[in-house]
Amino acid sequence: MALQVNKEAGTSEAGSARPGVAHPGVDRQSVARRDFMKIAGLSGVGLMLGFTTKANGAVATVVNISEQSPTAVLSFELHPFVVIDNAGTITLINHRPDMGQATWQSVPMMIAEELEVSMDQIKIQQSDGLRKYGGQLSGGSSTVRTGWNRLRQAGAAAREMFLQAAATRWKAEKSDCYAQEGRIYHKPSGKSFTYGELVEDASQLEVPKELPLKAKKDFKVLGKSLPRPEVPSKVTGQAQFGMDVEVPGMLYASIERSPVIHGKVLTIDEAAAKKVPGVKMVVKAERPLPYKTCEGVAVLATNYWAALQGRKALKIEWDNANYPAEMSTDKYFAQLREIAKQEAPAYSTIGNVSEAVGKAAKKLEAQYETPFLAHAPMEPEVAVAHVKDNGTCEIWAPVQGPDGAIEQVSKYLGIAPEKVKVNVPFLGGAFGRKAYLDFVLEAVYLSKQAKVPVKVIWTREDDIQQGPYRPGMLSAMRGGVDDQGNIVAFEHTLIGESISGQVFKSFPAGKPDPWAGEGISHEESPYAFPNAKVGFLRVTTDIPIVWWRSVYASNSAFGHESFVDELAHAAGKDPLDARLELMKDQPRFLKVLKTLGEKSNWYQKLPEGMGKGVAITRSFGSICGHVFFVKKEGSGVKIDRVVSVIDCGMYVNPDNVRAQTEGNIVMGISAATKPGITFVNGKAQQSNFHQYRVLRMDEMPKVEIYIVENEEAPGGVGEPGLPPIAAALCNAIFSATGQRIRKLPFDPAKLS
């Protein structure tokens, strides 16, 4: 979900430029180039436009790959996004795996706008990770915001080359020609050529640089609610997900992993497992996490059911060391509360909070707790790997980034990255989980042992009990209001385990976690508090963690925006008015807040027993605010209606902006009101959807979503709607009942 946002073609690519890897020779390149042509369904050499990637991460330059042939096309610095052959087939590459966030449409739409082709004229192809199309990780809500300029530049460059080629053939002025629907027209004569007819000439031309791009008002494709091209396949059962991949000769594997995640295998009794018809092999398995390798026992069989039955028949003794005592969520949260008073390294400091709180007429302190959560995508983790005799490895798996998969698999096997091929089908949900590639490496390990393709399928219980999880966090809040009713101090210390610390062993000592400031640092949440501090304190745990949709903002915005509400009430102000006042110099925040007020009819008096709450967060480049309406029912409340406003700058498909925001609302409500993950004696206490419950149809509130129109650079859409959900909901509950919720999850039907 959210590796740091790649400044596209930025540091992560530069860092993985693989200097140690033997440069592929010319022969290898031409072979692979042919492979590419074949995959792309190209009938002959045509025009291929891609980018050069500069090692310093500077903006990529559009280049003509066709003229670099045969060698350059495969060099790691060139990656075709636009491929047009002389039969007129237009292939646009989607370099970001689609997990439901609609990159399958958004990436080609950005290219098509300037290329002047309609969406039904193109073929879409998923990148394979080998050629680096810039970062290929779907994460950090980054696809549109990082692709916006360079993908449109690629489309524009191709269009200009076709225009020039046509003008030359007609001996006409280029200014008398125009592009439309995959053809170049000569205005005075009405003559036209298809792109396919021009491709040979066009491919000889120099690639124009830094072309002016269309203004928003001239968009034909972008900004339109076009139907997504893959939807028909998803309503007919034809879309291929990772779970649906079959490779000839493959065995199915189910892996028993220690219920105490880091436990080691002491003994295995495999006799009963081996008697299950279809079981071919029982073998110790490896589950490589990025920072350590866990153990398990795998049963390989000719069908999945047999593998599962074999697994159930295993008898394994585990050495759990001291983990049962160490891995306890109660113990972890107690530690967070214990260190909450410590001085925290800060993301941002304004004035002096301690001094201001000391002088304040009203002093407030509160702690807000958010639980560990599983991602629980509907498609559990699954991967097919084939480690072949010839020293290559092929993967078919729903991964969020094929480039990362190549890097990890090649490192794991000790083979060159060029020897790893990754095929990415559609992802049946991911939410960050499928950017953590333990499940792929498990399949690689087993295929190496079994010498056949192996498909590892996680059960739902594996998914929920084995992690990694969103970390549970504590927000320690402090603030003050003066005797004039001004909020004069605000402090937020986010406390808990660091993803960069645990997963990447790169926690910067003496500094706040590099990612956890998203949504709450002063830069992200620019309330005009005269004294403010936002900081981070790390507490380690052995419970495996990783990014989860909107990462730390999904935890931290709860405390942040609930406490703004507390301070507003302490100041005797309406919570929306207080925010409007504190954001008076922030026009984009103001616009979202005012739109929320207007669309929710905020100032209208509510009937008895109803309450309303507002919260707003900027994260992943967009500002999103929600107003929740709740009504008292029995001993709790029911969520009645949600009004959302998002300012994501310019956008690709407004219907998809709404869809993603709807999804964020549902996931945010689940995260706030359904059981989280708890660990007792080293084991997750939840195992499947009967315990790890999520929102269902009968609990779905009415949702209205409004998009702010402007011409700002695009922001993210997949995540920014989620962070402010819990706070908006709990602020509404406070307004209806006077009860302040400071610990998630809670059951809205049973408030005390």
Add this chain to the structure above:
Amino acid sequence: MLSCLHHNFQLINYMAVITLTINGKAHEMDVDPRMPLLWAIRDEAGLKGTKFGCGISQCGACTVHIDGKPSRSCSYPVQAAAGKKITTIEGVGSEEKLHAVQKAWIEEQVPQCGYCQSGQIMTAVALLESTPNPTDEDIDNAMRGNICRCGTYQRVRKAIHSAAATTANKKGNGVTGK
């Protein structure tokens, strides 16, 4: 028979030849009779549209129709399905010949990741067969067994209402699309 199998779970391992009728076509397979219908449909009959989500009838991703009734194939022994009429998403409609519910799903752009949608559609088709003009409450009751982690519920609801309206216009003639 089945309870006996459960009691002797670890002791009895055997296979049986079973014939399933899926979407009107017979599929013969040599399988463990306790294998859930889900895996028989996916791995033996090769129809991948029916999905695995939880394995314990909690999420609905595996929903198929057995003799017209929406059923969780992940918890339905293949042996018990022999001789019954099984319909999967592939039997509901194709891109060339879409069912009214599938059409509505496209019009409302319901799917995000799409993984749960086969199950959602199978449940919705069955709902409209029994209740051609469902209320929101009918929809809640029928659809609460189908989890969508992407959060498409509002669109599912809208699509069901719109499919109901479309088929009502056709005088109740088209819900099954067959």
